[in-house]
Every structure is written in structure tokens, then in C-alpha cells.
Amino acid sequence: MKSKTDPIRSLDTLFIRTYGCQMNEYDSGRMADIMKQAYGLRLVDRPEDADVILMNTCSVREKAEEKVYSELGRYRKLKDKRPDMIIGVGGCVGQQEGERIQKRAPYVDLVFGPQTYHRLPEMVKKIRRDRVQLTEVDMPEIEKFDSLPRHQGQGVSGCVTIMEGCDKFCTFCVVPYTRGPEISRPVEDILTECRQLLADGVVEISLLGQNVNGYRGLGEDGGEWDFTMLLYAVAALDGLKRLRFTTSHPMEMTSELCRAFSEIPQLMPYLHLPVQSGSNHMLKMMHRGHDRETYLRLIDELRGYCPDIALSSDFIVGYPGESDEDFEDTLDLARQVGYDTAYCFKYSPRPGTPASHAEDSVPEAVKDERLQRLLTLMREQSRLGMERQLGRTVEVLVEKPGRNEGDMEGRTADYRIVHFRGSPRQIGQILPVRIMEAYGQSLRGELILVGE
Numbered sequence: 001m002k003s004k005t006d007p008i009r010s011l012d013t014l015f016i017r018t019y020g021c022q023m024n025e026y027d028s029g030r031m032a033d034i035m036k037q038a039y040g041l042r043l044v045d046r047p048e049d050a051d052v053i054l055m056n057t058c059s060v061r062e063k064a065e066e067k068v069y070s071e072l073g074r075y076r077k078l079k080d081k082r083p084d085m086i087i088g089v090g091g092c093v094g095q096q097e098g099e100r101i102q103k104r105a106p107y108v109d110l111v112f113g114p115q116t117y118h119r120l121p122e123m124v125k126k127i128r129r130d131r132v133q134l135t136e137v138d139m140p141e142i143e144k145f146d147s148l149p150r151h152q153g154q155g156v157s158g159c160v161t162i163m164e165g166c167d168k169f170c171t172f173c174v175v176p177y178t179r180g181p182e183i184s185r186p187v188e189d190i191l192t193e194c195r196q197l198l199a200d201g202v203v204e205i206s207l208l209g210q211n212v213n214g215y216r217g218l219g220e221d222g223g224e225w226d227f228t229m230l231l232y233a234v235a236a237l238d239g240l241k242r243l244r245f246t247t248s249h250p251m252e253m254t255s256e257l258c259r260a261f262s263e264i265p266q267l268m269p270y271l272h273l274p275v276q277s278g279s280n281h282m283l284k285m286m287h288r289g290h291d292r293e294t295y296l297r298l299i300d301e302l303r304g305y306c307p308d309i310a311l312s313s314d315f316i317v318g319y320p321g322e323s324d325e326d327f328e329d330t331l332d333l334a335r336q337v338g339y340d341t342a343y344c345f346k347y348s349p350r351p352g353t354p355a356s357h358a359e360d361s362v363p364e365a366v367k368d369e370r371l372q373r374l375l376t377l378m379r380e381q382s383r384l385g386m387e388r389q390l391g392r393t394v395e396v397l398v399e400k401p402g403r404n405e406g407d408m409e410g411r412t413a414d415y416r417i418v419h420f421r422g423s424p425r426q427i428g429q430i431l432p433v434r435i436m437e438a439y440g441q442s443l444r445g446e447l448i449l450v451g452e
């Protein structure tokens with residue numbers, strides 16, 4: 001327990017603000033775990049109540065740094081009143097900005113990159129003991145995973161990060177610089193973490209990484225395993241009912257991986273496969289490594305194995321040099337594929353990326369207009385996808401109580417949210433629900449009782 005001479009004795013509570021991707025969500029969970037394990041810090045919901053505030057930041061899109069500084073401004077007011085509190089900035093902005101953060105916001109005690117979370121207790125102790133400011137942004141090998149405690153309490157559905165970083169260097173993207181090169185965890189470590197989640201009551205596992213299908217890890221046989229081999233091994237674990245993964249890169253979609261959607265019953269029919277643009281010229285400029293035809297062939301192959309697969313994508317509009325024609329190609333590709341969901345972004349130059357040296361040539365108003373047109377098309381496609389569910393009976397994994405009294409919430413195999421009248425006893429079960437109503441983001445249905 002904390003002794004009187006212990007420099008961290010006055011620290012009891014922790015607040016973490018998380019931005020960005022699922023990898024960050026996962027990492028924040030692990031940060032909370034390690035701080036709890038090391039110092040008994042209790043997670044609180046409001047920064048006002050915290051002795052330690054950590055920001056887990058994202059720098060993938062515009063104004064990321066500004067958002068961090070304005071949030072920090074709020075924390076500064078708290079620190080003015082309680083100078084003893086600790087403020088840390090982690091994640092991708094921390095990695096990217098490093099010491100610049102403390103130059104601009106000198107009340108920040110700690111800046112730390114995504115590969116250093118396992119050293120958080122040690123860093124916090126040092127800050128307390130030596131009254132120093134720290135910046136820790138080096139990228140050691142994948143030490144982080146070996147040293148973090150396992151994450152608990154994820155409910156019905158759990159996540160496991162299987163690889164970090166990205167080697168693809170798309171010209172617009174900051175991730176390879178903030179997260180470092182692709183490093184895959186050994187198969188055995190991943191299986192162990194999955195088994196622990198299953199033992200804790202998780203029935204659905206999502207494998208996470210910036211490029212999960214670029215996975216190349218040390219296999220149980222001592223050889224190198226690819227992502228498909230890993231999938232089969234995870235799917236074979238006792239108690240696993242559903243398996244998902246995100247994000248995938250089109251260039252790493254092998255035929256074996258496409259086939260896995262028809263061969264692994266636990267692998268759910270949903271795939272996020274970002275394409276960014278439908279124009280060959282843009283794809284080339286972006287350094288995506290494939291053209292439109294290759295992507296469309298991939299989608300055909302996937303649908304050959306799994307006709308009902310729901311697809312989603314990320315799109316960027318207004319990349320430097322994007323013409324009206326290029327943009328029309330994007331709309332056309334989106335129509336051809338018929339995505340169920342899409343995340344659409346206006347291009348913004350990111351520090352240190354190759355594209356940031358080119359002139360950000362598409363005027364803001366044109367970007368806005370293209371974004372609106374793409375969003376309108378996507379909303380329409382999503383709506384049709386939701387309406388197609390009407391009258392169907394779908395298998396819903398019950399996750400939690402819904403917002404309305406007496407409602408339960410769960411997800412279909414293809415990742416749609418469903419509400420229905422049910423009971424918390426059903427959490428963790430997969431139950432048949434007949435879909436009666438379709439909304440923009442969710443469905444409503446009725447539980448089909450056994451014997452009906």
C-alpha cells in the first residue's frame with residue numbers, strides 16, 4: 001500500500017480522455033488497468049475529480065493539435081486550483097508533437113507516445129519524486145504488450161490488438177509516423193489474451209490493428225503465420241461465438257482470407273475495407289498500391305464466398321489535384337459496391353506526410369460540396385441496407401440494456417444495432433429477432449420466443 005514517503009501517496013483518481021481509433025480505446029483501457037494495478041488509481045468520469053488526467057490523442061485529421069490545446073486549456077484551470085495534479089498527453093499527437101507540447105503548455109507534466117504505456121507508473125512516479133517534466137516518445141520493440149496487465153471487464157464483446165503500426169505510407173496519412181512500423185504480436189500471446197477474455201465471459205472478439213491483414217507474427221510452430229492462419233486459430237478457441245477484425249488494407253486481402261468468410265462460421269459477415277477514392281489517378285497519387293479494378297474484383301471475390309457480407313469503407317474527398325471527374329469516379333465506385341456504411345472525410349494536410357508538401361489545391365467550398373454529395377449517397381445506401389432487413393429474422397448478440405426502460409440492445413451478425421423488448425438476463429446470448437422497424441442507425445424488432 002501507499003506509505004507516507006511514497007511520492008504517489010496523494011494520487012487516488014484517474015481520468016482518461018480518449019480520441020481516435022479503436023486502438024486508442026483499447027490502449028486507454030490498458031492504461032487504466034496498469035495505473036490501477038500499480039497505484040490503485042480509480043477511474044473517474046470527470047476531469048474535475050481526477051488527480052491524474054491523461055489524454056489519449058489522435059492526429060489523423062485536421063485541427064487535431066488545436067483540439068488538444070483547447071482541451072488542455074480547460075485542464076490548466078483545474079491545475080491552477082490543485083497544482084499537485086498530473087496532466088499527461090499520450091497517443092499520436094503526443095508522439096508527433098513531443099516536447100513542443102510542453103513548450104506551448106508548460107503545465108503539462110508528461111508527454112508520451114503510443115509505445116510507452118507500460119512505463120506509465122514509472123513515469124508518474126518520477127514526475128512526483130523528482131518534480132520533473134517528462135517526454136517519452138521513443139519506439140522500442142513491442143515490449144509494451146509483454147508488460148501491460150490484461151484488460152478486464154469488457155462485457156460481452158472484447159478487443160485484442162494483434163499488431164501495431166503501419167508500413168503502407170499512404171501519402172496523406174500520419175499513422176506510420178505516429179505508430180511506427182508494423183509489428184505483430186506472437187500468436188501464442190494473442191491466443192492467451194483471447195482465452196482470458198473468453199474466461200471472463202466475452203463471447204465476441206474483435207482483432208484490432210491499423211492493418212490487421214498485414215499481420216505476420218511468430219506462430220505456434222516457430223514459423224511465420226499470416227493473418228488467415230491466426231484467424232483460424234482464434235476461431236477454434238472454446239466459447240468464441242463471434243469473431244471480427246478491423247482495419248484491413250485491400251492490398252493484403254488474400255484469396256484465403258476472402259475464403260475464410262465462407263469457412264469460419266464464427267467470422268461475421270462484415271468487412272471494413274477502406275478504398276479512399278474511386279479514381280485510379282487519385283489512388284496512384286495516394287500511394288494506395290492498387291487500382292479501382294483490383295478493388296472491385298476483390299469485392300466480387302468476397303461476395304462470391306459470402307453473398308450477404310456488409311461492407312464499409314473510408315473515403316477522402318479533395319485530395320490535392322482531385323478533379324470533378326476523379327470525384328465522379330468515387331461516387332461511381334461507391335454506387336457499384338453498395339456499401340452499408342462509409343466514413344467520409346475532407347482531405348486535410350498532416351504534418352510530415354508527403355502529401356502535405358503538395359498544395360492543398362481543392363478549395364474548401366468544393367471539398368464541402370463533394371463531401372455532402374458523397375454523404376447523401378452513403379446515407380441513401382445505408383437506408384436501403386437497413387430497409388432490406390425489415391421482416392427478416394436475424395441473430396442478435398445481446399449486449400446491454402437499451403436506453404428505454406425494458407429495452408435490450410444488441411448487434412446482428414453484420415453489425416447492425418437492434419433494439420427489442422427483453423431482459424438483462426439475455427446479455428451474452430444470441431437470440432432470433434424479427435425486424436419490424438428500420439431507422440438511420442439502428443433497427444427495432446421483436447424477440448422470437450422458442451417454440452413459436
Ligand code: SAH
Pocket residue numbers: 060061062172173174175210211247248249274276314315316345346347348349350
Ligand atoms: N489503417 C486504416 C485507417 C487509417 S486512418 C486504413 O488504412 O484504412 C482512418 C481514416 O482516416 C483513413 O482511412 C482515411 O480515410 C482518413 N484519413 C487519414 N489521413 C487523412 C487526412 N490527411 N485527411 C483526411 N482523412 C484522412
Ligand code: SF4
Pocket residue numbers: 166167168169170173174175176210211249
Ligand atoms: Fe494510413 Fe494508409 Fe497505413 Fe491506413 S494503410 S494507416 S491510411 S498509411
Ligand code: F3S
Pocket residue numbers: 019020021022023024057058059060091092174175178179
Ligand atoms: Fe488516430 Fe493514431 Fe489511431 S492518429 S486513428 S489514434 S493510430
